[in-house]
Amino acid sequence: MRYSLIASTAILLTMGATAQAADVSDGKVKIGILNDQSGVYADFGGKWSYEAAKMAVEDYGGKAGGAPVEVVTADHQNKADIASNIARQWYDTEQVDSIMELTSSSVGLAVQALSKEKKKITINTGAATTELTGKQCSPYGFHWAYDTHSLAVGTGGALVKQGGDSWFFLTADYAFGYSLEENTSNFVKENGGSVAGSVRHPLATTDYSSFLLQAQSSGAKVIGLANAGLDTSNAIKQAAEFGIVAGGQRLAALLFTLAEVHGLGLEAAQGLTLTEGFYWNRDEESAKFGQRFFERTGRMPNMVHAGTYSAVTQYLKAIDKAGTDDADAVSKAMHEMPVNDVFAQNGTVAPNGRMIHDMYLLEVKKPGESDVAWDYFKVLATIPGKEAFIDPAKSGCDLVTQ
CATH class of the missing domain: 3.40.50.2300 (Response regulator)
Structure with a gap:
């Protein structure tokens, strides 16, 4: 009886874990960091934003919704057509759930429009235009670090x-x-x-x-x-x-x-x-984060790097809150949750997707x-x-x- 009870409990726990992960498409959460890695904005965001995203995933524990989290990256060369082609490939054949960073406003607008069509979450941390949360806003689009x-x-x-x-x-x-x-x-x-x-x-x-x-x-x-x-x-x-x-x-x-x-x-x-x-170096918390970022990159973070860390973290929190990576449910959670991390304190997400912070x-x-x-x-x-x-x-x- 005792061994039967233990076996039954183990089966139930396994079933529970499977059910939890089953709400995540393809059994994993996949985030794409798409930005300029070889042109005029390579230091502005570049591969350092990719490192910030990986750092966020590691700090979060590597899982969301019970599923493992993977981060991929690509260079859009500051060209909207190249960015759109990469994003479409990521969505259609590589199971990418969300695209972030998106340095260059023309790129940010193009990928956000495609993502709206595909019902995928985008979080712009590198692009600046207010049109992202203006006339070209999207129910799945968020603007994070700054704007014009x-x-x-x-x-x-x-x-x-x-x-x-x-x-x-x-x-x-x-x-x-x-x-x-x-x-x-x-x-x-x-x-x-x-x-x-x-x-x-x-x-x-x-x-x-x-x-x-x-x-x-x-x-x-x-x-x-x-x-x-x-x-x-x-x-x-x-x-x-x-x-x-x-x-x-x-x-x-x-x-x-x-x-x-x-x-x-x-x-x-x-x-x-x-x-x-x-x-x-604004306060003790940001200095600790900066030092950790420096240890893995050899440079201190700017607002795009820290903003990307924040965006990835909040997205993973939203998946856990929603219990799924479904874009509608995640978007709803993103709008409901305050943003409190090394980047923003008491940040709020407005109905147009603009994250309001100091x-x-x-x-x-x-x-x-x-x-x-x-x-x-x-x-x-x-x-x-x-x-x-x-x-x-x-x-x-x-x-x-x-």
Whole structure:
């Protein structure tokens, strides 16, 4: 009887475990990290976001919904068609359940649209355009780390308050650049400033001379760099050669992260004002996370890396809460759960998929002010999430009920 009872209990436990895992498609949870790993945004997110995702899975215990979790990655080369082809292959033949990171706004929009059709979860941590949670929002789409509106409120707002009330923009010639220029222009004008003009440059160009000369001749107090990654770094370097800052104009790096400051160096980047959703040396918890990330990558994380860690963690929590990896159930859980982790404290997911969390206004230290490797920022202010991000009711997303 005793052995019979033990055997029966073992069978029931096995059946229970099987039933739990049976609610997960294909018996596993598979996450794809799709981003630029060889171009201008390779340090911005790149393979480091893949490491952040794997780190999140390991910290979570390697399972969700009773099933093992796998992370795969690919380089979309900043091309929406390549990204869409990879995403379609992942969904149709490789059992990928969710795609995350998606650096480049054109890529983020394309993959989110495909994922809506396929009923798959996307979490954008690298793309910036507010259209992801605006007119092109999706019931399965989430926007996590930052967006162009939060950058405009942070960096744009700070410089206007400091007297930078006339602007000229150097803008990357695709969806991200347009969105960043538009959001910042609107914010500058709403606060009494003016926009003298703008010029658009190709992605990954190496010669900014004609663009910078137009900006210089505009007489604007602030030259807004509505670009990112190596584009921003190269523009800053060449602006120094033209004596733009020495001549009295200011540069506003509207999307500039720790990775780009490290590449540029404190001598060239000192004094720049920027906005991020995470800084590794902001408090004790973020510093511990930063050190762990550094031990496996040799660099400290920026907001895209920490945001990817957060997004993966929250997705796995949502699967456990829903008891399935079904996209409708997971999306519902994602909207219901608060976000509390190393990236965000008391974060909330709005009906349009925008994760609302605090952002940080930062200033790059002078070389003599930094005595710890990768300690490059002063935290000037915390921007509350409700100020940083667009009111969901005003986002243009048809998922938001008035």
